[in-house]
Amino acid sequence: MTEDALVAQIRERLRGVDAARLSVGIGDDAAVWQPKANNRSVITTDAMVEGVHFRRDAMPPEAIGHRVLAANLSDIAAMGARPVLATIALGFPPETDTDWLLRCYDGVAALAARAHCTIAGGDLTRAPAILFSVTVIGEVRASNVTLRSGARPGDVVALTGPLGASRAGLLLALDRPDLAFDPAFAPLLAAYRTPEPRLREGRWLGASRHVHAMIDTSDGLSTDLGRLCAASGTGAEVDAIPVHAVARALAERTGDDPERWALDGGEDFELLAAIDRHAFGHLANRFHAHTGRTLLRVGRITGGAEVRFADGIAIAPSGWDHLR
């Protein structure tokens, strides 16, 4: 197959996503987009590399496409924004089966359609390993932009869902074929392969003036809470680590510590927010009514610079770090 033929087939795969404001899409030297007035644009890039973020033997190609877009959409959600536009750079060894690559785009296309995100273009190149690099542009009302840096002492620290499921799913997919087909553990494989970006939740939280700061948990609570606190010039005290119940059940079977999965595992893509303590109870009720999900209380923001457990023990940022 030629490069142009592959692009044509990718374009075919991505057809059908609503694109009212895309004047020029795939096919020219660049895409042309009509932004909405009075909005802020939010831009994020995240790459995934074979052997680092996924293995071809551990998940179907549709899941690889899904999760690279999901990781990017999660960063858009963490800003309080909604995704509008994305580009995708693809690298692959020359012997790669093009049908396999196109199935990755089926995964991209399905999530993009659900998220109302138009794929406006991209790039392709041969490379020593498979690589997807996605850039997403989002939009948000200026007053709803929610940064990492707004947390204040006394704020409640809360999560949009429990953690540890993705790390547990990674263990199943790579190391425990004996347990991977147990239907009881299916939610863990799904959390690793096809994580759901918390887009509705992020927009809703970002629209509340009581939500002072937000970050997504891509690298683990220990690292991402540390980042939120560092950006805000605060510390935090953690008194409850919300661990995914099925991850806890798997950890009991394997002898692992599920709280470490939650603290350091990463790739759960739940949102972590600092919320005004006086508003938290009411806001959590409305959040549940609106999204069907529960805001889980993790702890509180403190005036110091340390992130600690309630008993005073420090929580070092020990999540995923590409330089470690």
Ligand SMILES: Nc1ncnc2c1ncn2[C@@H]1O[C@H](COP(=O)(O)OP(=O)(O)OP(=O)(O)O)[C@@H](O)[C@H]1O
């Ligand atoms: N190679 C780079 N060049 C310029 N800026 C970068 C580069 N890598 C990261 N950044 C910037 O550093 C900041 C933090 O990036 P980081 O990747 O830690 O955040 P994230 O995308 O939320 O995390 P994750 O990659 O775990 O999803 C962002 O503002 C990002 O744009």
Ligand SMILES: Cc1ncc(C[n+]2csc(CCOP(=O)(O)O)c2C)c(N)n1
């Ligand atoms: C095969 C395989 N081995 C290990 C992992 C775990 N992993 C890789 S990158 C990352 C953090 C997020 O990445 P980034 O910071 O680049 O967004 C995590 C938790 C995986 N997903 N697949």
Ligand SMILES: [Mg+2]
């Ligand atoms: Mg992030």
